[in-house]
Amino acid sequence: MTEALEAFRLETRDWLRANCPPGARGPGEIHSGSTKLSFQPDTIAWLESMADRGWTVPMWPEAYGGAGLTLEQTQVLYQEMQAIDARLPLVNMGTRMLGPTLLEYGSESQKLRHLPLIARGGAAWCQGYSEPGAGSDLAGLTTKAVLSGDQFVIHGQKIWTSGAQNADWMFCLVRTDPEAPKHQGISFVLLPMDQPGVTVKPIRLISGSSPFCETFLDGAIAEKSDLVGRLNEGWAIGKRLLQHERSGQGGLGPAPARSRPVGVTIDLEMPEVLNRYATDPAQKASQRDAVIRWQMRSRAFQLTQARMGQEVRDGKTPGAATSMFKLYGASLAQDKQSLTAELMGTQGIGWEAAGFTEEEIGATRSWLASRAVTIYGGTNEVQANIIAKRVLGLPD
């Protein structure tokens, strides 16, 4: 390690210790940037001091609210955060998905308008991609946008819009040329959620919570200046954003431990679960191989992530290979929940009842929620299609 990096580490360590409030350490809430939610004082304080240093998005350029850190520096920052069990100060679709996409495709004025606000945690974003008729076949979307003067007027419906009820902005794929072949008539626009043409309706999920919505667009307005890239050329941009999304879901790129994607909330350690529930020696023996097989896959996955991290020296999101990480990471997370649920036996069926610990109910909810990981961000089958086509070069 170079001297400069070591100096950065020491300085970072001191600063974090002095500035990370107790309420921002250990498990707990993470700021989402939403102006519609209230957060605890420590969560807000932590966001503000980190944002002042550009450390909510450490690798973004300073001009856009980041700190311009290198990959190595960012890794050091996250290692030091991990050492004091600090949570990430801010996690949302702005920092993880839209931001990196705007950095690559946005105009200078779009970057200046949106990125610093995202970096400060001043706006939460949602993703208007899926529609009732366009899921895996996303390019079949029919939400229509018509240019009228300096504005797009949008009609249509989005669905499965995570966090729409608390979002301030939406990035959205819309059809701007209905005559063109389906991939060529799509544009990528940004629109505010608080306007008369936008209505959201929460959808209740398998796990009981309602983190996503139907979003109705009836004459919703997007400014022409918020068209990202060129008209009718939004598909490539939309796909690139998905790579950023999958890269995060697949655990690529630097991140501290307390930042894992949603979906899996309670993550019991395998050996612990085995000890606690499989108390009979014969039963334990029969579950061991399943546990060790899972651990093997998990470690090999981590090693592959680490290798990818080293190969991609500039910290940029890789291309189609992200699908491998999304697919495998999702299966691993899901399999772990299934294994845990099996080991818990009848202690794993409590919804809300006495006789089950809070941890058990949490684990059961996580098991339910884990069904989503192989669906969102593109299903496992769709990822396999991408790998076959883009990585292995198999024909259509």
Added chain:
Amino acid sequence: MQAVLSEDQMQFKQVIARFFDTHSTMPAVRRLSETETGFDPVVWSELSETLGLPGTHLPEEYGGHGFGPTELGIILEEMGRTLYCGPFFSSAVMAGYALACFGDEAAKIEKLPQIAAGTTRATLVLDDLNHPSKVGRLIKANQAGVLTGTAPIVLDGGSAQAFLIVAREPAGLGLFELSPTSPGVEITLQESIDMTRKIARLTLQSAPGLRLGSVTEQGLYQFWDLISVALAHEMIGGAARLLNDTVEYTKGRYQFGRPIGSFQALKHRCADLLMSLEFAKAATHHAGFCLAAGEETTIYPSMAKAMAADCFMDMARAAIQLRGGIGFTWEDDTHLWFKRAKCDEVLLGAPYQQRARMMDILQEAQDVA
């Protein structure tokens, strides 16, 4: 700890790849697999003299080049990729590592340089090739170093110029040397399904051995880790080649008016195989990096061996299935890979045994119940 190959190692890999692409073509493999000794002496002396490969991982003070498990792994990956036929694994890897790990100073000074130079093709005789705990049950040595017993499988036993033998002594295990022409030595060629790696059965009846050193239990496990990681590299090399060739095949074979590679069932199977390969590769390389960094008793060698074996076998099964009838013929090369995969899978311990070892190590470290 290293996470990816260095520039130098990448360059080394290219040189090695070129060599085996030239000298271990499929026609050559076919030809050699039909012979009794199963290797080409000209290629052997070239890889020994020109490239110095047998000494790669052996210490410089005994005539080696002083590189480690990673560089050795690179060679084996390329050998695996080209289905190289020859005594490299038996002589350089097994016998070379055994002497380096267990030999007395004098024995190493005297014998190792020839193994490192490839001028002596030795092999290591273990009376069990499944698990280190079973070694030393069949071959015994008395106080005077006289050896009696049987080793059912000796790699390249029919062509080796020297036998290094691990035998049970009155106290513990020892390493001995014997010449194939010594009295009391009986070599019987065996046919295995894998025609690309020759084996023989060795029976010793009061054969006078030369004692080279002691084999401790811990030492034997460490040695086993070294050779298992080397073998894992060979397997991922083979698996990578199979995937590549199978994918190419599905692009060129037409049914229902389209390439069979366009059928989703096949696409998904290939995508799964690619992931299995990537992760087995990561495990194998990491195991090499751990050994190179001197880390002892980690789960990674066993994990690498298990994952590489599962991956290679899966790949070989798919290679046949995705070719249909032609993949089941003698004429097609696929069966050569399939058979190598099977032998590699069980050699030095089948996946379930490797997982059991991982479990033992994790338990020791209190990492698992």
